[in-house]
Amino acid sequence: MTPAASLEQLYAPISADLDAVNHVIRARLHSDVVLIRQVAEYIIGAGGKRLRPALVLLVARALGYEGRAHHELAAVVEFIHTATLLHDDVVDESDLRRGRSTANAMFGNAASVLVGDFLYSRAFQMMVSVDDMRVMRVLSDATNVIAEGEVLQLLNVRNADATVESYLRVIHFKTAMLFEAAARLGAILGGQDEAGQERMATFGRHIGTAFQLIDDVLDYSGDETATGKHLGDDLAEGKPTLPLIHAMQHGTPEQAAVVRRAIEETGRDSFAEVMEAIRATDALTVTREYAKREAEAARAALSMLQSSAFADALIKLCDFAVARDH
Numbered sequence: 498m499t500p501a502a503s504l505e506q507l508y509a510p511i512s513a514d515l516d517a518v519n520h521v522i523r524a525r526l527h528s529d530v531v532l533i534r535q536v537a538e539y540i541i542g543a544g545g546k547r548l549r550p551a552l553v554l555l556v557a558r559a560l561g562y563e564g565r566a567h568h569e570l571a572a573v574v575e576f577i578h579t580a581t582l583l584h585d586d587v588v589d590e591s592d593l594r595r596g597r598s599t600a601n602a603m604f605g606n607a608a609s610v611l612v613g614d615f616l617y618s619r620a621f622q623m624m625v626s627v628d629d630m631r632v633m634r635v636l637s638d639a640t641n642v643i644a645e646g647e648v649l650q651l652l653n654v655r656n657a658d659a660t661v662e663s664y665l666r667v668i669h670f671k672t673a674m675l676f677e678a679a680a681r682l683g684a685i686l687g688g689q690d691e692a693g694q695e696r697m698a699t700f701g702r703h704i705g706t707a708f709q710l711i712d713d714v715l716d717y718s719g720d721e722t723a724t725g726k727h728l729g730d731d732l733a734e735g736k737p738t739l740p741l742i743h744a745m746q747h748g749t750p751e752q753a754a755v756v757r758r759a760i761e762e763t764g765r766d767s768f769a770e771v772m773e774a775i776r777a778t779d780a781l782t783v784t785r786e787y788a789k790r791e792a793e794a795a796r797a798a799l800s801m802l803q804s805s806a807f808a809d810a811l812i813k814l815c816d817f818a819v820a821r822d823h
């Protein structure tokens with residue numbers, strides 16, 4: 498069974514919920530400003546895994562929730578994620594995402610930044626409509642931490658002295674935080690107390706970290722058709738991810754120098770030499786092992802759930818996180 502097929506199967510218990518979320522997304526994207534509709538629909542229409550909204554839905558359902566607010570909150574989470582993608586691609590000067598041109602490549606940087614702002618503000622309008630201070634606190638705090646993560650990553654660009662700890666902190670802030678918030682929202686909807694909410698947040702944090710670690714592996718080993726991104730994008734942008742940090746710490750002085758120079762100066766121009774250092778130090782295997790440990794920690798946090806199709810999907814998502822090829 499391929500990873501793509503397994504993700505499709507994982508979503509089977511929430512297929513009707515995902516359809517409802519897509520309907521909410523389309524309705525909430527409406528604006529009288531044509532350019533906003535064009536840019537927002539372009540990036541939302543590109544699809545993606547819908548992981549973060551799926552976490553809201555699966556956790557809420559696994560905890561017995563039977564209302565409709567999870568559709569709205571799942572859409573809020575997707576809007577926040579989409580806004581970060583719009584801004585990320587401008588900052589990173591990216592031109593390819595999900596196998597097609599980025600919004601900034603199609604519409605320009607100014608439009609991408611401003612439509613990202615629209616999506617952030619629309620997300621806050623939607624979360625206010627749920628009328629639950631706990632929800633507003635989770636999402637507002639998460640959005641602020643994500644912004645801090647973006648700045649932390651910016652500070653790490655071209656920084657060949659980045660440590661594993663600083664790298665993992667960027668991942669936690671920039672990527673895992675929205676997974677954590679999504680799972681916590683599902684727990685709130687599912688009527689959990691603070692302890693239960695924290696368990697689900699822990700699951701989200703670890704599964705989000707595992708996904709990002711595998712993304713970093715695929716940047717040096719994936720099939721561009723499957724990943725929808727150029728190989729070596731992180732290197733081209735001067736991002737010291739775990740495979741590079743490991744290669745510098747465990748390679749020969751010559752290999753470390755090659756990787757350092759690539760991060761600080763040459764980027765993708767040195768891709769072949771950097772790949773040699775990564776292979777020689779088994780850096781991708783080491784990074785996968787990090788991801789496996791995160792996925793196991795995520796699985797452990799799910800022990801509080803009673804058996805159900807939704808809980809089973811969350812457990813299997815831990816396997817998918819590290820086995821996927823896109």
